[in-house]
Structures are given as C-alpha cells and as structure tokens.
Amino acid sequence: MKGIIDRIIDGKWAVILVGKDETEYNVPIEKLPLKAKEGSVVSVKLEGNVVVSMNLLEDATNSQKNIINDKMNLLKSRQRSNFKR
Numbered sequence: 173m174k175g176i177i178d179r180i181i182d183g184k185w186a187v188i189l190v191g192k193d194e195t196e197y198n199v200p201i202e203k204l205p206l207k208a209k210e211g212s213v214v215s216v217k218l219e220g221n222v223v224v225s226m227n228l229l230e231d232a233t234n235s236q237k238n239i240i241n242d243k244m245n246l247l248k249s250r251q252r253s254n255f256k257r
Contacts, residue, residue: 174229175216176236177208188223190216197223211236 175190175197186204188197197216205228208214213232217225 173216173218174232175214175226177204177210177212177214179210188214188216188226190218190223197221199223199226211240 173191175188178187178189178196180186180201181198184201186199186201186208188199189195190197197218203223203226205212205214205226207230208226208228211233213229213236214226215229216223
C-alpha cells in the first residue's frame with residue numbers, strides 16, 4: 173500500500189497516512205527509510221494493524237513535492253493579483 177509521512181511527533185514518532193482512506197499509523201522514527209521525512213511517499217507493508225516495513229518512493233515523493241509547489245505558486249500569484257486591484 174502507498175502512504176505519506178504526515179508528521180513527526182516529539183521527534184520520536186512518525187504519523188503515516190495509508191491508503192485512500194488515509195488510515196493513521198504511528199511508527200517509531202528509527203523505522204523510517206533513510207532520507208524519509210515529512211511529506212515523503214512510502215510503500216507500506218502491513219500485518220494486521222501494524223506497519224512491518226516501508227520503502228521510500230523517491231519518484232512519487234518528488235512528484236508530490238512538485239504538485240504542492242505548483243499549488244503554492246498559484247496561490248501566491250493569486251494573492252499578488254488581488255493586492256494590485
């Protein structure tokens with residue numbers, strides 16, 4: 173399944189949103205793949221309600237970042253045009 177690292181809590185736990193319903197799983201940060209951080213897309217293997225392994229999906233993470241950057245740039249350009257009126 174695909175998930176996204178939503179946030180890090182107290183520098184100890186990662187909250188991962190998995191699947192279309194974005195089910196939350198808490199995982200110790202030491203179990204995260206190398207280079208993974210908030211916003212990273214990961215493949216997740218579950219056994220029951222437990223995350224047993226994850227792999228960083230770098231291409232999907234980069235694509236997600238580009239989508240977010242494009243949306244932020246669009247919002248910024250809208251704000252600038254509203255101020256000019």
